[in-house]
Amino acid sequence: MQTRANWVLALGLVLGLGLLGYLLSSAALAVKQLERTVTVKGLSEREVPADVVIWPIQYSAASNDLNELYQTLERHNAAIERFLSQGGVAAEAISIAPPAIMDKSAQQYGGGEPAPFRFTAMQTVTVYSEQIEPVRALMARLSELGKQGLVILGNQYQGSTQYLFTGLNDLKPGMIEEATRQAREVALKFAADSDSQLGKIRRASQGQFSINDRDSSTPHIKKVRVVSTVEYYLTD
Structure with a gap:
């Protein structure tokens, strides 16, 4: 009886370790899939008159x-x-x-x-x-x-x-939205080309706004520019 009980215990241990290994393998695979990302940039520019x-x-x-x-x-x-x-x-x-x-x-x-x-x-x-x-x-x-x-x-x-040009605060919301939308369009194109699905945002950063003369001949016309960087998860 003791021997039979030992066999049952050993079998249960083996099955338990096998199930644990399977679960850990599945979890590792899921984590690995989540680590697939794509980083894209979106640009927004405006030409505005100096004020x-x-x-x-x-x-x-x-x-x-x-x-x-x-x-x-x-x-x-x-x-x-x-x-x-x-x-x-x-x-x-x-x-x-x-x-x-x-x-x-x-x-x-x-x-x-x-x-x-x-x-x-x-x-x-x-x-x-x-x-x-x-x-x-x-x-x-x-x-x-x-x-x-x-x-x-x-x-x-x-x-x-x-x-x-002092009206930057009025432009910021629209320009950030445009840069983010453009970044997503690029990411969607990349995902489609790689037979993947675009997942959630992993991280995002907004670059600094820059205001420069459009060119040396028209300093009264300003070019406002911002670049947003977004990293997305990719899934199958």
């Missing part, structure tokens, strides 16, 4: 009399403000920075030729406006200030015009 312009107007003036130089700056500043106002720029969009005054006699060394003017000044009047097109129209007429005696400075790095 803010920062336009520094820089000019220089010179004189041997400091008081006279300041009077010249005041006249020129008034002329610029008048020019901008007549072009439709609001007064609150115009700011005047303190002038940068240089005394040439204090910087002259040795016996070189004296500077024709002792004092020189660089003045900056800045327009910060949402009126993009009126400001661009005034840029094309800047020579009118030159005809009034202003020496307008060009090609100054600190005086370059900037165009900004």
Whole structure:
């Protein structure tokens, strides 16, 4: 009887181990199948007009009399403000920075030729406006200030015009949806080509939004771009 009981116990143990091995094998196969994934990217782009312009107007003036130089700056500043106002720029969009005054006699060394003017000044009047097109129209007429005696400075790095786009938050939801939808379309195509079914998302990441000039000739037109990366499970 004892021997028979031992045989029954051994047989049960063998069957139990076999069943456990089968279950573990099935579980391992299921896990392996779940590990089949595809990673795809979706792109969304928009071209939008800038909604803010920062336009520094820089000019220089010179004189041997400091008081006279300041009077010249005041006249020129008034002329610029008048020019901008007549072009439709609001007064609150115009700011005047303190002038940068240089005394040439204090910087002259040795016996070189004296500077024709002792004092020189660089003045900056800045327009910060949402009126993009009126400001661009005034840029094309800047020579009118030159005809009034202003020496307008060009090609100054600190005086370059900037165009900004501040409406990104309004675009984000739609662009993220578009990028995600495009990524899914790519994943579906991959799954179909590989005789698989597209499963759930394993992980997803949204890239940073970038805002750049459309090209060097049209800085007032911006290109907004975002790339979403999505990893999907694949099943048979």
